Amino acid sequence: MFITFEGGEGSGKSTAIKALVKRLETEGHSVVLTREPGGTPISEQIREIILNKKNVEMDGMTEALLYAASRRQHIQEKILPALKEGKIVLCDRYLDSSLAYQGGARGLGIDRVYELNQFATEGLLPDITVFFALDPKIGLARIGANANREVNRLDVEKMEFHQRVYDSFMELARRFPDRYLIIDASKGPEEVANATYEAIQQKLHGN
Numbered sequence: 001m002f003i004t005f006e007g008g009e010g011s012g013k014s015t016a017i018k019a020l021v022k023r024l025e026t027e028g029h030s031v032v033l034t035r036e037p038g039g040t041p042i043s044e045q046i047r048e049i050i051l052n053k054k055n056v057e058m059d060g061m062t063e064a065l066l067y068a069a070s071r072r073q074h075i076q077e078k079i080l081p082a083l084k085e086g087k088i089v090l091c092d093r094y095l096d097s098s099l100a101y102q103g104g105a106r107g108l109g110i111d112r113v114y115e116l117n118q119f120a121t122e123g124l125l126p127d128i129t130v131f132f133a134l135d136p137k138i139g140l141a142r143i144g145a146n147a148n149r150e151v152n153r154l155d156v157e158k159m160e161f162h163q164r165v166y167d168s169f170m171e172l173a174r175r176f177p178d179r180y181l182i183i184d185a186s187k188g189p190e191e192v193a194n195a196t197y198e199a200i201q202q203k204l205h206g207n
């Protein structure tokens with residue numbers, strides 16, 4: 001079982017994932033939690049290049065290629081081996097982030113970025129993708145209020161960019177209805193965590 005989590009900045013994604021890991025582990029499941037870009041030493045090194053605020057010259061396609069390269073290494077070294085061992089792999093962001101951020105928001109085109117990622121992933125798609133849906137204005141206000149949080153190169157993008165990210169995720173949910181779950185992230189952390197768990201259970205048990 002491969003489950004990915006997507007959402008804009010400040011959607012409470014990380015908090016909800018942590019709660020889910022705890023719950024699944026309590027139930028006796030063997031869970032691997034990982035994230036993108038990153039998840040392995042090589043992928044984390046690529047992450048540093050991508051998110052470094054000094055890299056202002058970075059071209060959009062270079063960015064998309066680096067995300068895809070980081071993903072490839074992550075899949076080979078960590079995701080596939082864990083899936084082969086029968087573990088539940090939970091990944092904080094995956095392919096859909098590339099489709100929404102680089103494809104939609106940066107304007108490279110969702111189809112083109114999908115094609116690039118087909119090469120990198122050899123078609124590995126999640127069984128479930130949870131999208132934490134939140135108006136980007138609220139999300140950005142939330143992260144603005146959290147002074148301890150590290151600000152990366154993509155956080156400082158303009159509001160329109162974040163709106164395009166949101167719209168792109170909603171478009172992806174329409175394109176891939178079988179694997180997408182939309183969670184209302186405007187609610188409090190506990191409610192979001194419970195809704196995520198319930199929705200995954202329903203999807204898994206087919207009702």
Ligand code: TYD
Pocket residue numbers: 008009010014036037051067092093094095096097098099101102152154155
């Ligand atoms: P991170 O600090 O992990 O953000 P978050 O806590 O919001 O998940 O930074 C990852 C950033 O990279 C985030 O702004 C989304 C962006 N991103 C892409 O643009 N494309 C991608 O393929 C991935 C995986 C992430």
